[in-house]
Amino acid sequence: EFRYGEMAEVVCDDQLTSACGGVLSDSRHDRRQYVPPVLSAPLQSLNATTDYQESVTLTCITSGSPQPILTWHRKGQHLEPSERYLLHNADGGRSTLTIRNIGQADGGAYTCKATNKAGSQEKELFLKVF
Numbered sequence: 001e002f003r004y005g006e007m008a009e010v011v012c013d014d015q016l017t018s019a020c021g022g023v024l025s026d027s028r029h030d031r032r033q034y035v036p037p038v039l040s041a042p043l044q045s046l047n048a049t050t051d052y053q054e055s056v057t058l059t060c061i062t063s064g065s066p067q068p069i070l071t072w073h074r075k076g077q078h079l080e081p082s083e084r085y086l087l088h089n090a091d092g093g094r095s096t097l098t099i100r101n102i103g104q105a106d107g108g109a110y111t112c113k114a115t116n117k118a119g120s121q122e123k124e125l126f127l128k129v130f
Contacts, residue, residue: 037068037114039123049128055100058125060112062093068114070095075108104129 040061050056062068070089072079079097081087086098093114099106107129113122 033065034116034118035065036119037062037064037116037121039112039114039121041112041123041125045125047126047128049130050102051130052102052104054102055098056102056127057096057098058110058112058127059094059096060114060123062095062114064114064116064118066116067093068116070112070114072097073111073113099127102129
């Protein structure tokens with residue numbers, strides 16, 4: 001008898017895999033395919049420029065399996081959404097960081113980091129303020 005919350009082992013023959021459905025996993029065989037994150041960024045985001053007190057948007061695009069989670073960092077600190085930092089994650093692995101009311105201190109390196117079960121990858125983007 002099987003009760004909710006208990007664990008059970010289900011074994012399927014290879015010929016019956018589709019009848020069993022979904023991803024099969026047990027201690028003897030794991031059919032899941034994990035792909036480490038791959039990051040890219042449009043050229044205008046790699047070396048972005050903006051004027052003092054303007055806004056700028058940096059973009060990173062990631063792929064992998066499972067779909068990586070993308071986070072933004074500045075000087076080793078995780079960036080959280082705020083009035084100055086607008087973060088947006090869209091379908092297709094695209095993430096943007098919009099920095100508003102730019103000051104001279106905002107110039108420098110920003111890092112986007114993609115992470116999933118297969119690993120992580122970082123890409124550094126540079127902002128120059130005029």
